[in-house]
Amino acid sequence: MSECAPCAVRDAHSRAPGAVSAQDEDPGGFALLSELPVEVSERRPTCVRCCRPVKVCLCPFLPAEPLDVSTCLYIVQHPAEESRVLRTVPLLAACLPKNKCKVLIGRRFSEEKHIELATVCRDTHTLVLYPGSDAENLEDMDMDFTATPHNVIIIDGTWSQAKDMFLRNALFHLPKQVQLNSAPSSQYVIRTQPTNMCLSTLECAAVTLSIMEKNPAILE
Numbered sequence: 001m002s003e004c005a006p007c008a009v010r011d012a013h014s015r016a017p018g019a020v021s022a023q024d025e026d027p028g029g030f031a032l033l034s035e036l037p038v039e040v041s042e043r044r045p046t047c048v049r050c051c052r053p054v055k056v057c058l059c060p061f062l063p064a065e066p067l068d069v070s071t072c073l074y075i076v077q078h079p080a081e082e083s084r085v086l087r088t089v090p091l092l093a094a095c096l097p098k099n100k101c102k103v104l105i106g107r108r109f110s111e112e113k114h115i116e117l118a119t120v121c122r123d124t125h126t127l128v129l130y131p132g133s134d135a136e137n138l139e140d141m142d143m144d145f146t147a148t149p150h151n152v153i154i155i156d157g158t159w160s161q162a163k164d165m166f167l168r169n170a171l172f173h174l175p176k177q178v179q180l181n182s183a184p185s186s187q188y189v190i191r192t193q194p195t196n197m198c199l200s201t202l203e204c205a206a207v208t209l210s211i212m213e214k215n216p217a218i219l220e
Contacts, residue, residue, distance in 0.1 A: 051090035078157030088202035
């Protein structure tokens, strides 16, 4: 509504000389319309923790306390995901300590504008979770991730959005690229996945953390 208003104003002031508007023909009609009560739609109450409408709050299914993990997740989120009702990142953030789940929103991440992310990407203890021929299976890596805290970059978006973000951001090509080889089929039933092999961001993070933290209970 707010985007259309300026256009309406310009059209009203730039009509051709002699042209008659609907307001000129029926001045009373617009006056009556202006007296009609305006209904303001109220937004449904939203849970501050899981960001879901209160009536469908998912907090009872989330851990009562944040999980104790050493791994830090960096979720780089496509802007379109931020407005999706069925997004899973708020659920993920609700399960982890604030300093272990950081969300960055955007399409392009330059080294000049995103200094913290650039530093993380150059850290030898950082992994980027994105499937491909150059990716190493996380499950097969002979490494004790609990000995030294690691960072994991996860791209949040549709497959096409994630692919575009990965290919167009040079920073994401600096860390070691990993993928999940033995991930279960998606159990995220409130938003359909393209194929049985696709996982929501929440599920990807849960599988990743269960492997790196050596704690299968995280998947539960």
